[in-house]
């Protein structure tokens with residue numbers, strides 16, 4: 655299938671109370687693994703890249719790879735810009751053919767976050783591309799930005815933010831962090847319930863890597879419709895490659911160790927899709 659918008663898959667997930675996994679890919683093999691796992695599970699899926707990843711290989715390259723891989727799959731695949739930071743980073747992704755956009759103004763004061771997000775929504779509306787905004791703070795290191803604090807999303811501000819910006823989805827701060835957790839996070843599940851009741855848009859959970867399965871399930875039951883997985887996938891790929899190279903130090907063909915990474919990402923993505931409850935929902 656051709657690449658699809660994330661709009662329908664996330665509104666359907668919100669309505670039916672499951673979540674769609676959004677998986678960060680860093681290379682060809684990770685893209686192949688994510689689509690293959692979603693195809694196996696008959697699940698809708700989102701592949702996403704951060705601006706940092708797009709410095710490694712640009713948006714045209716990722717769009718071409720993901721499109722070619724999706725073409726032979728029978729499931730909806732959306733290609734999403736994760737943590738877009740400016741109107742120009744967003745426009746670069748749109749011109750390349752991305753079908754879903756995030757603008758992250760969460761580190762700005764509220765008024766500035768609203769005006770930046772409004773601009774991006776206006777630009778994306780013109781090409782019918784849905785926009786994920788962020789309000790509240792997801793701590794930890796994501797791409798090249800880092801925050802030591804995780805700020806909870808204020809429900810009143812969230813209602814104003816969604817109303818004024820017209821975002822399609824909202825990433826919320828509920829106690830998760832990016833990267834690897836050194837101590838278990840203090841997740842505010844009742845806050846997810848409150849936001850779900852107040853807001854008309856699908857809610858997004860960042861920092862899904864390293865959360866206990868049961869905690870992810872509770873977040874989805876409370877109203878999360880998109881869960882991002884980045885760190886765990888990167889680790890799965892790299893651990894598998896490292897293991898292969900240590901076991902077979904004479905290897906010289908990148909195909910052989912990259913295939914080990916691909917297999918590990920496939921297995922992990924399949925587990926996360928099951929966890930999100932989106933298997934069979936393509």
Ligand SMILES: [Zn+2]
Pocket residue numbers: 737792796832860861882
């Ligand atoms: Zn994030």
